Each structure stands twice: as C-alpha cells, then as structure tokens.
Amino acid sequence: MTNWYKVGKIVNTHGIRGEVRVISSTDFAEERYAPGVGLLIRQTADEQGTPVVVKHHRRHKNxxxxxxxxxxxxxxxxxxxxxxxFVSEEQLDELDEHEYYYHEIIGCTVVTEEGETLGNVKEIFxxxxxxxxxxQRAGGGKDILLPYIEDVVKEIDVEEKQITVRLLEGLVDED
Structure with a gap:
C-alpha cells in the first residue's frame, strides 16, 4: 500500500480555465507541482481520493x-x-542531513535534555x-510553540520518533 503525504490544501478556484488556488504545506512546491507529477485529491482522510496529473503550475501572490x-x-x-x-511516498526525495519532512516530525515526542516529556509535535508553522x-502537552494545558533553531532543538531521532530540546527562558508558560 502506498503512503500519501499532504502537500497542500485547495482553497478555491482561480479563473474559468480550471485552475485551483492552493495553500502549500511543502517546501518543495516547484518539484511537487511540476507538470507531469501525479497527486491525489481527497475531501476526507478516509476516502479513496481522485488521482490527478499536474498540467501547469505558477505562483500568484501567496x-x-x-x-x-x-x-x-x-x-x-x-x-x-x-x-x-497529497503526494505519494515514491515521489519523496532523500533530504540532506538535518533536513526533515513534516510527516517525520509531526507525532514525535518532545523531551527536554533533563528527560522531562513535554508532549508531541502536532503541527508545524x-x-x-x-x-x-x-x-501538544502530555498532561494537557496550553500548547508549546518551539522555534526550530539550533539553540532549542538539540537532537532529532526520526527512527525513535523523539526530539530532544533545550528550553530557553520564556518558551513555556508555567500554568
């Protein structure tokens, strides 16, 4: 079975010639939307979806x-x-060291250098x-917003789905 990964959301149509307006959730828009690339369109997560092939891609505003x-x-x-x-797993390229796909990070458990479990990554902005x-905090409460910078993110183990961080002052509200 092929795994499919989200690359964008169709938010509207554009013009009368069949273009759609997409808010991308990929850093590789030029590759993902290149003419000839196959994508899958789904209304809901559990539906089969509609396979499509990109005919044309261009940027317009955001x-x-x-x-x-x-x-x-x-x-x-x-x-x-x-x-x-969605894009199929077969179309994903190998990334350089210290580069990760969103699906590799989302769901990872975040722990401090001291071993305290903070929660799981649920989204990336x-x-x-x-x-x-x-x-999303392990014990509930307000979400933690962690910047993906060297001072904060110390180690990422995608195999074990664990991320080790150093909390800088002010990153976590003590509720």
Missing amino acids: FDLLQFEGYDSINDVEAFKGSTL ETGANDVWVV
Missing part, C-alpha cells in the same frame, strides 16, 4: 495555482474546493525566519 490534465473548466474543479492534495513546532 498561492500556488495548479491546473490538472483533463480539468479545463471551472466546472471541472469546483468540487475540489476544500480538498487536500512556517514563519519567515524559521519553522515553529506546535507541541
């Missing part, structure tokens, strides 16, 4: 605009609004300077 082969009208893509785009990892 969006990626995509057109799929065989979908040449706004009427053809209207149903895709609100759907999620891209900011201008660095990514921010949202950690």
Whole structure:
C-alpha cells in the first residue's frame, strides 16, 4: 500500500480555465507541482481520493495555482474546493542531513535534555525566519510553540520518533 503525504490544501478556484488556488504545506512546491507529477485529491482522510496529473503550475501572490490534465473548466474543479492534495511516498526525495519532512516530525515526542516529556509535535508553522513546532502537552494545558533553531532543538531521532530540546527562558508558560 502506498503512503500519501499532504502537500497542500485547495482553497478555491482561480479563473474559468480550471485552475485551483492552493495553500502549500511543502517546501518543495516547484518539484511537487511540476507538470507531469501525479497527486491525489481527497475531501476526507478516509476516502479513496481522485488521482490527478499536474498540467501547469505558477505562483500568484501567496498561492500556488495548479491546473490538472483533463480539468479545463471551472466546472471541472469546483468540487475540489476544500480538498487536500497529497503526494505519494515514491515521489519523496532523500533530504540532506538535518533536513526533515513534516510527516517525520509531526507525532514525535518532545523531551527536554533533563528527560522531562513535554508532549508531541502536532503541527508545524512556517514563519519567515524559521519553522515553529506546535507541541501538544502530555498532561494537557496550553500548547508549546518551539522555534526550530539550533539553540532549542538539540537532537532529532526520526527512527525513535523523539526530539530532544533545550528550553530557553520564556518558551513555556508555567500554568
């Protein structure tokens, strides 16, 4: 069975020629949306999905605009609004050392250098300077926002799904 990984969300149509407006959740938009690349569109996580092939890709403002082969009208893509785009595991490239795919980080347990379990990474936000990892606390409470910087993230073990961090002052609210 093929694993599929989220690369974006279709938020709207664009124009009348079948383009869709995508908010990307990938750092590799040029590769993921290159003409000829196969993607899967799903409305819900448990559905089979609709396989599509990218016909055209361009950037417009903060969006990626995509057109799929065989979908040449706004009427053809209207149903895709609100759907999620996925790429197959086979299309993922090897990353350099200290580079990770979001799916490798999300779900990891975050522990301090002292061995205290903080919680699990549930989401990643891209900011201008660095990514921010949202950690859902193990015992409940307010989420922790960890910047992905060298001073904070000390070790990542994707095999063991564990991340070791050094908490800088002010990163965690003591509720």
